[in-house]
Amino acid sequence: MKETVSSVVIKKEWDIVGARQAGRQLSQELGFGSVDQARIATAISELARNIYLYAKEGEITFEELYDLPKVGLKIIAKDKGPGINDLSAVMEDGYSTSGGLGAGLPGVKRLMDEFDLVSDEEGTKVTTIKWARP
Amino acid sequence: MSSLRSDMQDYKDLLSKYLETKDEAILYQAEQFSKQSIQQNISPDEIVNVHYQALKDIYPDLHEQIEGSFKFLIETMISYGLAYQEHQVLREKQIELKSEIGVAANMQNTLLKTSVPKTHAIDIGVKSVPAREMNGDYHHFIKDEQGNVGVAVADVIGKGIPAAFCMSMIKFAMESFSENQIYPQWILDSLNRVVSRNVEQGMFVTMFYGLYDVYTHQFYYASAGHEPCFILRNETREFEEIDAKGLLLGVESAVKYEQLNTSIHEGDLIVLLTDGVTECRVDGRFIEQEEVLNIIKEHEHLNSQEIVEYVFKYFERLQDFQLRDDFTLVVMKRNSSLSV
Amino acid sequence: MNLHIDDHQEDNYGILKLSGEIDAYTAPQLKDKLLTLVEEKESVEVDLTKVSYMDSTGLGVFISALKLSKEKDHNFKLTNLQENVYRLFNITGLNEVISIENTIKGELS
Numbered sequence: 001m002k003e004t005v006s007s008v009v010i011k012k013e014w015d016i017v018g019a020r021q022a023g024r025q026l027s028q029e030l031g032f033g034s035v036d037q038a039r040i041a042t043a044i045s046e047l048a049r050n051i052y053l054y055a056k057e058g059e060i061t062f063e064e065l066y067d068l069p070k071v072g073l074k075i076i077a078k079d080k081g082p083g084i085n086d087l088s089a090v091m092e093d094g095y096s097t098s099g100g101l102g103a104g105l106p107g108v109k110r111l112m113d114e115f116d117l118v119s120d121e122e123g124t125k126v127t128t129i130k131w132a133r134p
Numbered sequence: 135m136s137s138l139r140s141d142m143q144d145y146k147d148l149l150s151k152y153l154e155t156k157d158e159a160i161l162y163q164a165e166q167f168s169k170q171s172i173q174q175n176i177s178p179d180e181i182v183n184v185h186y187q188a189l190k191d192i193y194p195d196l197h198e199q200i201e202g203s204f205k206f207l208i209e210t211m212i213s214y215g216l217a218y219q220e221h222q223v224l225r226e227k228q229i230e231l232k233s234e235i236g237v238a239a240n241m242q243n244t245l246l247k248t249s250v251p252k253t254h255a256i257d258i259g260v261k262s263v264p265a266r267e268m269n270g271d272y273h274h275f276i277k278d279e280q281g282n283v284g285v286a287v288a289d290v291i292g293k294g295i296p297a298a299f300c301m302s303m304i305k306f307a308m309e310s311f312s313e314n315q316i317y318p319q320w321i322l323d324s325l326n327r328v329v330s331r332n333v334e335q336g337m338f339v340t341m342f343y344g345l346y347d348v349y350t351h352q353f354y355y356a357s358a359g360h361e362p363c364f365i366l367r368n369e370t371r372e373f374e375e376i377d378a379k380g381l382l383l384g385v386e387s388a389v390k391y392e393q394l395n396t397s398i399h400e401g402d403l404i405v406l407l408t409d410g411v412t413e414c415r416v417d418g419r420f421i422e423q424e425e426v427l428n429i430i431k432e433h434e435h436l437n438s439q440e441i442v443e444y445v446f447k448y449f450e451r452l453q454d455f456q457l458r459d460d461f462t463l464v465v466m467k468r469n470s471s472l473s474v
Numbered sequence: 475m476n477l478h479i480d481d482h483q484e485d486n487y488g489i490l491k492l493s494g495e496i497d498a499y500t501a502p503q504l505k506d507k508l509l510t511l512v513e514e515k516e517s518v519e520v521d522l523t524k525v526s527y528m529d530s531t532g533l534g535v536f537i538s539a540l541k542l543s544k545e546k547d548h549n550f551k552l553t554n555l556q557e558n559v560y561r562l563f564n565i566t567g568l569n570e571v572i573s574i575e576n577t578i579k580g581e582l583s
Contacts, residue, residue, distance in 0.1 A: 359566035381567035
């Protein structure tokens with residue numbers, strides 16, 4: 001069972017903070033511990049920064065997941081940017097960090113429990129889930 | 135997770151004991167704890183959180199500001215944690231790559247293996263040692279149907295794996311040549327076409343190719359940008375430089391190489407080498423080459439294989455057992471007809 | 475030892491004045507600068523007066539520049555080579571395909 005809660009449009013760098021804020025609020029409500037909250041916020045940052053830097057515009061959507069007794073948070077980052085040509089390259093460690101850009105998508109994958117990435121010339125969609133530790 | 139939980143209990147016990155006693159022994163245990171955590175891939179943010187949770191358990195009325203500061207600290211540690219995990223993965227990959235390169239180097243050795251031809255006319259010795267794992271030097275022997283001996287020494291400029299690939303290509307090209315076409319000029323003309331067609335710019339090859347005619351005792355040779363080779367003349371006890379003009383392989387596809395020849399007399403010693411080749415210092419001295427030649431002269435009474443082994447050992451010691459460049463040396467001595 | 479690259483450009487002409495040593499460590503920066511210059515300028519000169527040492531990686535750089543200059547139909551030349559640096563071009567036969575002006579017989583400290 002899921003419930004769409006909210007979404008944040010990413011256009012300006014400032015919107016990254018808004019997305020983090022929204023994600024943190026939700027994760028707190030869902031009962032995530034402080035480390036997980038920080039991880040979720042960092043993952044959102046990475047996703048939102050990618051949108052801001054490479055696609056210029058996009059959206060981060062949050063869904064609360066109730067797969068009782070499990071509770072989780074799904075985050076979807078979507079943009080209509082140029083897309084990613086070589087998916088395995090961006091998912092490789094050392095790809096983004098070498099340029100000092102941050103943790104990159106492999107980082108997001110590590111921070112979260114589930115991760116999926118679809119990209120074509122229409123744009124990119126990253127879907128990722130974090131489950132609260134009961 | 136359960137191990138993390140029990141570790142957390144340990145951490146809390148350690149922390150509260152330490153806060154009571156300030157005992158060095160407990161700090162030592164803390165050090166052990168951190169090593170254990172590294173082994174279990176526990177990231178820094180996790181440790182900060184363990185500390186925060188333990189502190190909250192020990193002091194239930196922790197000041198709100200302190201709680202907040204820990205949340206702040208955890209937040210700043212997240213990226214360090216990621217960098218740490220990435221580092222671990224890259225380290226594993228590095229180990230994997232190293233072992234793959236080891237396998238490739240072995241394969242290269244097998245692929246490029248060439249056997250020294252046995253012939254009563256000349257005594258041949260060869261030593262080739264890479265400075266690093268993959269050898270950028272190459273040597274190859276051919277014996278044609280009449281028993282004449284072809285010898286190539288080459289240096290691929292550009293090191294490591296790409297150079298190794300390039301060498302395998304040269305080896306297979308050479309093997310595809312018919313056994314009746316082993317004249318130096320023809321070989322270099324053909325190889326140059328192969329290399330020009332197939333090699334990325336920025337990689338090129340120097341090669342010296344010689345053909346020893348065992349009937350007439352003529353030594354035919356051609357050079358593609360390789361440093362000169364030498365003949366130690368039995369009669370004069372002096373080294374004679376042998377060199378032919380020619381461009382490096384792979385720079386231009388339509389090049390004609392010059393072929394020269396010289397008579398080899400009994401007791402003459404031909405020296406082909408690749409080391410120290412393409413270096414020059416302003417004081418103008420090719421230290422390495424000169425020394426190699428001197429050592430050879432001092433030991434020319436030995437058989438060819440003993441000479442090259444001796445030179446290599448000397449050379450290795452000279453460089454503190456750390457070769458700076460790949461080392462390849464071929465020595466061919468014309469036997470005296472009496473000794474046959 | 476480092477390589478210092480002095481770069482002077484005019485409309486259709488560029489010159490790199492090098493001083494120091496060209497080896498595996500310094501060659502990449504030289505390659506970047508030189509190839510960009512050969513790409514952009516009709517006539518390019520590299521002055522090697524103050525180059526005291528060069529190894530095979532340096533040759534690689536100049537061969538790349540030569541190939542690019544041919545592709546672009548641009549001129550590319552090396553000037554004022556120390557004798558021992560010239561020797562390298564001589565051994566490898568590159569003196570026949572790269573235009574080289576002046577070699578210097580002299581001490582460099």
